[in-house]
Amino acid sequence: MSAITIEDLRYRYTADGPWALAGASLTVEPGEIVLLQGESGSGKSTLLRVLAGLAPAFHGGEAAGRGNVGGLDLRQAAPAELAQRVGFLFQDPETQAVMAEPVRDVAFSLQCHGLPAEDILPAARAALARIQSEHLADRRIDQLSSGERQRVALAAVLAPEPAVLLLDEPTAQLDDDTACELVGELRRLADSGLAIVIAEHRHDRVGHLTDRVLGMQGGALGAATVHAVLEPLSGMAASGAPLLELAGVSATRGERVILSDVHAALPAGGVAALIGKNGGGKSSLLRALAGLEHATGRIAVAGVDMTELATEARIPRLAFVPQDPGRHLLCESVHDEVLLGPRTLGLPDGPAKRAISDLDLEHLLNRNPRDCSVGERERIAIAAALALDPQLLLLDEPTRGMDPGHRAALVRTIRAHAARGGCAVLATHDLELARACADQRWALDDGSLTAEVIA
């Protein structure tokens, strides 16, 4: 019996809205890994939610067609009943933690599956160990980085050993090593009979271990489109007087050292890729540059010492897009959101218009940002930062939820910003992005930075 069978499955979020799923048909056998690809908003996440029984149960709307997942009829089974056989990993690690401690969060899944009490904690720790995260077990989830949270969420989904696994962008927050180990683990699970459906933009990370790749467009399943790999940056690295200077930058959180004597410089026209393992201090460094994390040492942009300046006083000389910016959008339309900064500071709106066009946001301008997908929200936040026309652009994991086409557009936008005399620092696990637009690699490990010119 197939693990998943859907026939002419349709779903829309409102009774009179367009079909987000427009007649999808699919069969997945036990032991098979199917990769879903498609642009942001093409219906990948919606399909996974419908397969898990979460739509329409949690999102309202209207569903039609037939589906059977893990032996349960989608029209009859309650979401919690389906969850006994189906593991679902959400796109956003922020949304899926139920408890405050990782080991208890993983244990929650096992409790819901009725595992005997004495077996729960050992099984929860084993699930964390399976994805090399046992060291996170007793920390607090709200103090973990996004990548670490994603690992905890994965452990929570894998722990009850479901028959069907639905994963929405499972590697988006993970460093290369962890992503590689995860994909290997998924292959081993599939080989033991698990059916897995993955929605993932990073074909380079998971494509080689999947059995089938399907494309989604306009809510329908079809053949996958082959996307060109991002072209590595070629040519001379930017040189000249540094636009960004870091000298002896250090920071602590409680008793923990998060940045240790960081020295680096970036000239006008330069782009640095800040890379390193989950929890290595990448976000902390960017937050320190933006003034959101207290740091000592010297941080200067265009010769102006900013170390003691408040965040708002550093704007618009620099602009920062933190991780998960889609959670913190302030306005009711995309247009107002992008123009909020220039209007607050009395800046011209030319850069905002350029960013809207470069990042393909024209068709979203009148939408509420909260109605947009994760990838779209990310682009909105980046456009809002570019609208300030900053000299220094700081981006934390900017390609999260972004499809290959928009990822390429982001590379062009960053390079264009550098070509106009600005510079940028990108904290990213997306090494392809780093190769495509950075001419310096800043490797951060346990708060210590090593800078290297790579182009």
Place this chain on the structure above:
Amino acid sequence: MRAPLPPLLVAAALIVIALATSQPLIVGAAFVGALLLHHAAPPPHRLMLRVALISGLFIFLLNPFVAVEGDHVLFSGPHFLLFDFEVTSEELLYGLVAGMRLATAILATSAFLRLADPDRTQALASRIVPRSALTVALSARLAPTLRRDAAGLREALRLRGSGPQRGRRAAIRQGAVLIEPLVASSLERGVDISEAMVARGYGAGTMTRLPEPAYTGDERVGLLVGIVGCLIGIALIAGLVPYAIYPLADPLLTTTALIVAGAVLVLSLLGAGALRWRA
């Protein structure tokens, strides 16, 4: 973070004591106890302290103008609509007691929420009130998440060049800008968390219980203090220290009242000391 039962009992004892009697010394002792417990809990302290003191002060100041009781007239004035401008010492005393009661309830509840381990609170709720476990789980998760969202929204505003405003009116206006996104965010979060719980199998059938770690020595002391405090509260409800404010306030300094107030203070010191949060 602590096992939930000891701080719950200590906080409940202080609230019950404050509500069970009108004897100002005993209510005052419960208020001081709530202040101690609030201080023993993890930060942030200032916001809830401010809310509790302002609310208490408001009740204290309002009562003389809405109550029409008491024999010791301090100030005579007209009666205008709902307000009575004749102030008696009994009205002031009653306002003080009511204000301290409200502040005690706010401080003790806030201290409990910050002292108790949310995961273990959730587990305790699913044992005691299984039907409300989802509500408890949602609130346990939602409160810290919303606090983070509020901080994130403030940061987002600063990153657009709008810093903290000087002056009360400007600060209020800036805060108001954040209300709409925060409400939208809380609705989104509520759906997200309940969806995440159900996606993990919550509500499918019988849930097994995670074995709870044994109480530490401090938690046992807290538990004992809470139980004794609750017993004092029950004794006060049963009429251990009868006290009337209207029409004439009973004598304040009686032996029983002094002993009970002293006991409440000692218990509060013990409870707050035992449950004190350590970074």
